[in-house]
Every structure is written in C-alpha cells, then in structure tokens.
Amino acid sequence: MNKAIWMLAAAMIAAPAWVQADGKHGKHGAAAAAAEERAYGRPGDPKKVTRTVQVGMADTMRFSPAELTVKRGETVRFVLRNTGKVEHEMVLGTLQELKDHLEMMKKHPQMEHDEPNAAHVDPGKRGALVWQFTKAGEFYYGCLEPGHFEAGMIGKVTVK
Numbered sequence: 001m002n003k004a005i006w007m008l009a010a011a012m013i014a015a016p017a018w019v020q021a022d023g024k025h026g027k028h029g030a031a032a033a034a035a036e037e038r039a040y041g042r043p044g045d046p047k048k049v050t051r052t053v054q055v056g057m058a059d060t061m062r063f064s065p066a067e068l069t070v071k072r073g074e075t076v077r078f079v080l081r082n083t084g085k086v087e088h089e090m091v092l093g094t095l096q097e098l099k100d101h102l103e104m105m106k107k108h109p110q111m112e113h114d115e116p117n118a119a120h121v122d123p124g125k126r127g128a129l130v131w132q133f134t135k136a137g138e139f140y141y142g143c144l145e146p147g148h149f150e151a152g153m154i155g156k157v158t159v160k
Contacts, residue, residue, distance in 0.1 A: 036116065039094050040139035040159070043116035044075035044130035052077045055141075057121060059084035061151035063141065069158045075132040082121040088143045088153070092117040092131055098142045098149070105144050133159045 036042045055078050056064035070076055082088045091098060105111060112120075121127040133139075136159050143153040 037134065038117070039097075039135065040092060040117075040137070040157070041131055041133040041135060044077070044132040046077070046130050048075050048132075049077040049130060050074050052079060055080050055090065055155075057082045057084065057088035057090070057143065057153075059086055061143070061148050061153040063090070063143075063153060063155040065155065067156045067158070069160060070133050072133060072136050072159050074159075075130065078119070078129040078131070080119055080121050080127040080129065082123055082125055082127075085123050087120065087122055087145055088148065089118060089120040089145060090127075090129060090141050091115075091144050092129070092139065092141050092157070095140050098140055098144070098154070102142075102144050102149050105146070109146060133157070136160060 051070065051074055053065075053068060053076055057080060058064065078090065080090055091101060093101065117129070117131065119127040119129040139157045139159065141155045141157065142149045
C-alpha cells in the first residue's frame with residue numbers, strides 16, 4: 001500500500017524522474033539530467049562536489065545553518081547530523097513545493113521518501129544529500145515530519 005501511495009504522491013508533487021539521494025539513478029546522460037531538472041537544480045554527481053555543508057538537525061525544530069548562500073552551478077554535499085531524539089529529514093524545494101509536499105504527508109503520514117532532493121535521518125545518525133544548484137533564486141529546505149515544518153524547521157538557500 002505504501003508503494004502505491006508513494007507513486008501517486010510522486011506523480012502529483014512534481015512529476016520528474018525520482019532518484020536516490022546519493023545521486024545514483026537509473027537513467028544516464030543529458031536526457032536523464034534534463035528529466036530530473038527542477039526549479040532549484042538537479043541531483044548532483046557525488047564525484048563533482050564543489051562544496052560540503054554540515055547541517056545540524058535538532059529537536060528544537062531548527063536547522064543549523066538556517067540560511068546559506070551558494071553559487072549557481074555549485075554541487076553541494078549536505079552532510080546531515082541529527083542530534084535529536086526524534087527523526088528528522090531535509091527536503092529541498094521551492095517554498096510552494098515544500099508546502100504541497102507537507103499537505104501530501106499529512107494525508108499519507110506513513111509515506112516514505114525516496115527522492116533525490118530529500119534525506120531522512122534517524123535520531124543520533126548522519127545522512128547526506130548531493131545537489132547541484134543550476135538556477136539563481138531563493139529556495140528552501142524543510143523537515144516534513146509531522147509538526148516539524150510548522151514549528152519552524154525550515155531553512156533558506158540563496159543561489160547567486
């Protein structure tokens with residue numbers, strides 16, 4: 001049942017080709033990259049990381065840092081560290097995409113993520129997410145675990 005819900009959610013949210021957060025994907029080449037392109041970029045190649053950013057996730061419902069600036073074209077490895085006692089996640093997107101995804105999560109709270117722009121991190125554990133920011137603008141990252149986003153667990157990425 002979870003798989004069917006996830007497939008429906010994926011189609012409704014943005015309809016791009018979904019891939020794993022580690023950047024591995026089933027399609028290859030320029031066509032695959034174009035299919036995965038989003039308003040804020042695309043999954044990054046872990047071999048082409050130009051910057052690493054440490055991101056703390058805490059039970060105070062905050063990310064640290066809460067804001068960062070990157071250069072257009074940069075491929076960033078986010079190293080996520082959950083210092084809390086509850087699950088957290090980091091989901092990249094536009095503010096509207098995060099809000100839409102949050103509503104989907106409210107309707108299907110057991111839905112599991114397997115998108116390239118999201119990483120789930122268990123309490124006391126670490127995770128990673130690699131993303132290439134291909135377009136300038138203001139984008140966001142949020143924790144869509146129940147109540148976390150609403151409590152202020154959101155950050156901003158400014159791409160210049």
